[in-house]
Amino acid sequence: MRKYTIVHIGLLSQGFMGILGGGGFTLPVITQAEVVEVKITVTDSALKQMKNTIQGEENSHCLVISAQSGGCSGYLYDMKIMEKPESGDFQIQEFEGVEVYIHNNDSSLLNGIELDFKDTLMGGGFNITNPNASRACGCGQSFG
Amino acid sequence: MIKLQYKSSCCRYYIREHSVTVVEGKDSVKHINRIITSNITEIKDLENCKSLICDANGKITDALEISSISGQLLILGIKENAEKTRELIVSGTHWNEDVKIMNGDGALKIISIFAKNQEQVSNILGTEISTMGDDFWIIENDSYILKVKLKNDYQVNILIQTDLIDSFINTIEGNGAELCDEGTWDTHRIENGILDNEEYNQGFLPGELGLDEIVDLKKGCYPGQEIHARLESRGKLSKKIMRFRTDSRLDVGTYLSNTGRKVRVTSSLGNQGFAVISLKENSELKINDELLISTEEL
Numbered sequence: 319m320r321k322y323t324i325v326h327i328g329l330l331s332q333g334f335m336g337i338l339g340g341g342g343f344t345l346p347v348i349t350q351a352e353v354v355e356v357k358i359t360v361t362d363s364a365l366k367q368m369k370n371t372i373q374g375e376e377n378s379h380c381l382v383i384s385a386q387s388g389g390c391s392g393y394l395y396d397m398k399i400m401e402k403p404e405s406g407d408f409q410i411q412e413f414e415g416v417e418v419y420i421h422n423n424d425s426s427l428l429n430g431i432e433l434d435f436k437d438t439l440m441g442g443g444f445n446i447t448n449p450n451a452s453r454a455c456g457c458g459q460s461f462g
Numbered sequence: 463m464i465k466l467q468y469k470s471s472c473c474r475y476y477i478r479e480h481s482v483t484v485v486e487g488k489d490s491v492k493h494i495n496r497i498i499t500s501n502i503t504e505i506k507d508l509e510n511c512k513s514l515i516c517d518a519n520g521k522i523t524d525a526l527e528i529s530s531i532s533g534q535l536l537i538l539g540i541k542e543n544a545e546k547t548r549e550l551i552v553s554g555t556h557w558n559e560d561v562k563i564m565n566g567d568g569a570l571k572i573i574s575i576f577a578k579n580q581e582q583v584s585n586i587l588g589t590e591i592s593t594m595g596d597d598f599w600i601i602e603n604d605s606y607i608l609k610v611k612l613k614n615d616y617q618v619n620i621l622i623q624t625d626l627i628d629s630f631i632n633t634i635e636g637n638g639a640e641l642c643d644e645g646t647w648d649t650h651r652i653e654n655g656i657l658d659n660e661e662y663n664q665g666f667l668p669g670e671l672g673l674d675e676i677v678d679l680k681k682g683c684y685p686g687q688e689i690h691a692r693l694e695s696r697g698k699l700s701k702k703i704m705r706f707r708t709d710s711r712l713d714v715g716t717y718l719s720n721t722g723r724k725v726r727v728t729s730s731l732g733n734q735g736f737a738v739i740s741l742k743e744n745s746e747l748k749i750n751d752e753l754l755i756s757t758e759e760l
Binding site: 345346347348349350384385386387388389390391392393394396407421423424427453455460462 | 484493496497517518548550551552553554555556557558559562563564565566569683684685686687688
């Protein structure tokens with residue numbers, strides 16, 4: 319499970335002060351505290367598919383893998399080929415010229431994952447095996 | 463019909479503590495909607511929605527009241543579950559979404575004012591409550607007022623800054639309201655079917671607590687949705703919460719009925735309370751061969 323910290327940033331809660339009659343109080347903002355160094359593995363079939371998809375745009379585009387709340391088991395994987403984000407909050411791993419970005423906020427959930435690709439008509443596509451997951455949904459998109 | 467007794471001639475108030483979380487940002491509704499059982503995508507300003515958070519096994523882990531206030535989401539939950547729920551909310555934030563989560567524990571309190579007579583509550587508040595709806599907060603001076611729909615009695619919940627609570631209490635006590643103890647509050651909630659931490663924190667499924675109406679199986683995936691959908695399609699709910707009464711004493715705990723089925727008493731005033739009971743039981747059942755209890759739906 320991820321770890322968190324509470325940071326007191328007064329000005330961020332101004333709107334909330336207003337709705338309660340302008341009495342004036344500030345609320346601590348909760349941010350994530352634990353960032354781990356991410357190391358992922360990519361199978362040959364996944365790498366081949368990544369290269370096919372991103373072909374010719376390796377310099378400007380990357381694969382971003384992330385996690386968000388939802389799904390049957392608590393979290394959902396999200397994968398996008400997109401222009402390389404400018405934020406410095408990402409950890410980057412390169413696989414034969416293709417860069418995979420993982421945000422620091424997702425580092426503890428996604429560290430150690432193996433990215434695979436199955437070339438089948440039914441149930442095909444990218445597949446993630448996650449050592450941090452205690453359970454996973456049958457569809458493979460959700461974990462917890 | 464089970465009749466409970468508390469001094470009905472006056473208007474009472476009870477101060478309740480909740481976990482308070484405020485979520486702001488343009489993606490806040492989308493983010494919270496992925497976690498909860500109900501659908502709040504169309505939530506309006508000042509609207510109050512009930513919802514649940516469940517685990518992957520479909521069991522309740524928190525009961526929430528979510529309000530949209532000036533573009534922010536105010537989330538009130540069970541005080542004891544605050545940290546776990548907030549961890550879930552924070553950890554599920556997508557890196558590319560505009561969501562800011564704030565801890566408001568202790569900053570706000572809810573005062574519940576209740577009476578047998580609607581006019582009494584209006585007099586205490588100095589505000590007519592008969593015209594209020596029960597889905598939207600009404601702003602009155604420094605507080606927010608929400609009418610609560612109950613089976614027997616009349617109740618309003620007041621959301622107020624903790625700093626302002628003393629002067630508010632002075633006002634309502636000046637108008638005749640009396641602070642009630644936990645026993646009186648429990649009597650009120652048992653009589654009116656109001657569930658509390660004692661029910662929500664026992665790992666029940668929403669249907670077992672009669673909360674199907676705040677589970678939306680058409681909104682898409684949320685933790686526990688798979689289990690809830692399966693229960694709904696196969697109709698296999700085996701037990702449900704009931705109000706019980708007995709001539710003797712039945713405390714909180716787990717018992718076996720004469721048919722060998724579990725009876726889980728979650729709240730008890732001694733001879734009345736809430737229990738989760740098999741749907742195969744009759745409305746009257748015996749425990750340990752002697753204690754006869756009668757039950758009715760909430």
